Amino acid sequence: MRTLITNGLVVTADGSQPADVLVDGETIALLGADLAGRGVTADATIDATGKYVVPGGIDVHTHMELPFGGTFAKDTFETGSKAAAFGGTTTIVDFAPQTRGRSLREGLDAWRAKAEGKTAIDYGFHMMMSDVNDATLAEMDQLVDEGVPEFKLFTAYPGVLYSPDDHIFRAMQRTRLNGGLIMMHAENGPVIDVIAAGLVAAGTTDPIGHGLARYPILEGEATNRAIRLAEAAGVAVYIVHLSARDALEAVMAARDRGAMAFAETCPQYLFLSLDDLGNGFEGAKFVCSPPLRPRDHQEALWTGLRTDALQLVATDHCPFDFHGQKDLGRDDFRKIPNGLPAVEDRVDLLHDGGVVGGRISRERWVEIMATAPAKMFGMYPKKGAIAVGSDADLLVYDPNRKRTISAATHHMDVDYSIFEGRIVQGASDVVMSRGSVLVRDGAWVGPANHGQFLRRAATDHTRMS
Ligand code: URP
Ligand code: ZN
Numbered sequence: 497m498r499t500l501i502t503n504g505l506v507v508t509a510d511g512s513q514p515a516d517v518l519v520d521g522e523t524i525a526l527l528g529a530d531l532a533g534r535g536v537t538a539d540a541t542i543d544a545t546g547k548y549v550v551p552g553g554i555d556v557h558t559h560m561e562l563p564f565g566g567t568f569a570k571d572t573f574e575t576g577s578k579a580a581a582f583g584g585t586t587t588i589v590d591f592a593p594q595t596r597g598r599s600l601r602e603g604l605d606a607w608r609a610k611a612e613g614k615t616a617i618d619y620g621f622h623m624m625m626s627d628v629n630d631a632t633l634a635e636m637d638q639l640v641d642e643g644v645p646e647f648k649l650f651t652a653y654p655g656v657l658y659s660p661d662d663h664i665f666r667a668m669q670r671t672r673l674n675g676g677l678i679m680m681h682a683e684n685g686p687v688i689d690v691i692a693a694g695l696v697a698a699g700t701t702d703p704i705g706h707g708l709a710r711y712p713i714l715e716g717e718a719t720n721r722a723i724r725l726a727e728a729a730g731v732a733v734y735i736v737h738l739s740a741r742d743a744l745e746a747v748m749a750a751r752d753r754g755a756m757a758f759a760e761t762c763p764q765y766l767f768l769s770l771d772d773l774g775n776g777f778e779g780a781k782f783v784c785s786p787p788l789r790p791r792d793h794q795e796a797l798w799t800g801l802r803t804d805a806l807q808l809v810a811t812d813h814c815p816f817d818f819h820g821q822k823d824l825g826r827d828d829f830r831k832i833p834n835g836l837p838a839v840e841d842r843v844d845l846l847h848d849g850g851v852v853g854g855r856i857s858r859e860r861w862v863e864i865m866a867t868a869p870a871k872m873f874g875m876y877p878k879k880g881a882i883a884v885g886s887d888a889d890l891l892v893y894d895p896n897r898k899r900t901i902s903a904a905t906h907h908m909d910v911d912y913s914i915f916e917g918r919i920v921q922g923a924s925d926v927v928m929s930r931g932s933v934l935v936r937d938g939a940w941v942g943p944a945n946h947g948q949f950l951r952r953a954a955t956d957h958t959r960m961s
């Protein structure tokens with residue numbers, strides 16, 4: 497099957513040019529001006545006049561079906577990946593969780609089985625590690641060889657996922673040998689637990705307590721500590737879901753001294769704030785960790801994205817229904833499952849707040865939502881590029897179309913939207929994954945289980961400035 501996308505403006509991280517794109521089978525075969533006029537034929541034509549043609553979005557931080565706080569993230573690979581595609585994301589990298597006391601292998605196999613044959617778009621895995629010991633350290637080498645080269649460790653969630661400094665350091669030392677990468681959830685969990693207990697004892701049990709307990713400085717401290725440990729081990733480190741100016745300052749200082757410190761932020765930290773946690777128990781809809789920050793942190797994060805202090809935006813998609821899941825913590829904010837739904841809205845929110853909002857160029861938008869994730873996580877130029885030989889993961893994107901985000905119309909399997917009623921400018925008319933059109937004009941037209949497991953190469957982060 498050959499598809500010719502005509503008359504669009506091809507926008508990549510490197511620049512924009514009017515060009516036609518010929519897709520042959522699963523990949524991009526040809527790129528150039530007026531291909532049809534030059535005799536190139538195809539089985540189907542998509543007219544992209546007035547539209548951008550951009551690489552499909554890549555969301556490198558999702559949690560389909562994650563067990564958390566006595567329940568499970570609501571989206572399955574089937575529902576979550578389809579919702580991602582509706583929103584212009586054509587690749588996800590999910591986190592396979594290790595159960596404490598069990599092997600990494602068991603966790604990875606379980607998550608691969610959940611995803612296999614049910615995922616609409618291509619997917620890879622990082623490993624979430626809750627035990628660092630001789631056995632799991634040895635397993636890390638195998639996983640790197642199998643295309644799962646990143647390991648998320650936590651300085652948060654004591655007693656559940658938390659790792660002490662010596663464990664983190666040992667895992668980092670191992671990545672120096674096997675080429676993997678440590679991803680850090682950087683908040684000072686033990687200190688946060690002390691503050692949270694004090695708030696509850698003093699009568700603050702509402703969701704706002706979640707935001708008040710998790711001080712920005714405790715994210716800054718843990719971020720700095722994680723980076724310093726990585727420097728001591730002589731490796732790169734990647735900070736996930738960076739939310740606070742304090743943490744950004746730690747990353748910037750590290751990069752200024754030449755450390756290999758990389759970081760992502762998430763849409764919720766760019767668009768929402770601590771105020772959203774404050775409306776009685778309604779605030780439970782916005783409970784995630786790190787928490788939403790005071791509004792004045794948002795522009796610091798946008799500046800970080802503009803200047804490449806922050807390399808990319810992922811969602812940390814981890815949805816729980818308000819009714820039946822978030823309300824597990826009605827009497828105590830510490831029992832509210834942590835996580836938000838966002839996988840469907842990232843691409844359009846970044847276009848609207850970033851490009852339409854005048855904060856970043858359209859080329860930088862493509863970079864932070866597709867190209868930089870592909871480069872950081874061993875998928876480039878197969879993914880995240882519009883180039884001959886790259887996978888035909890493409891969006892025909894209307895930069896002018898406006899839509900209103902709502903739980904009534906979204907495809908994520910969750911009973912509310914954190915962006916309810918927000919009007920965004922920019923939407924995907926066509927979403928193509930490896931040459932197959934999955935979504936056209938808001939309707940699903942592709943197979944439900946088109947996605948393939950991505951065996952990703954370990955990345956040499958010393959080559960990334
Ligand atoms: O609140 C969050 N972020 N939930 C998902 C688990 C994690 O820490 O990423
Ligand atoms: Zn986390």
Ligand code: ZN
Pocket residue numbers: 557559737812814
């Ligand atoms: Zn996460």
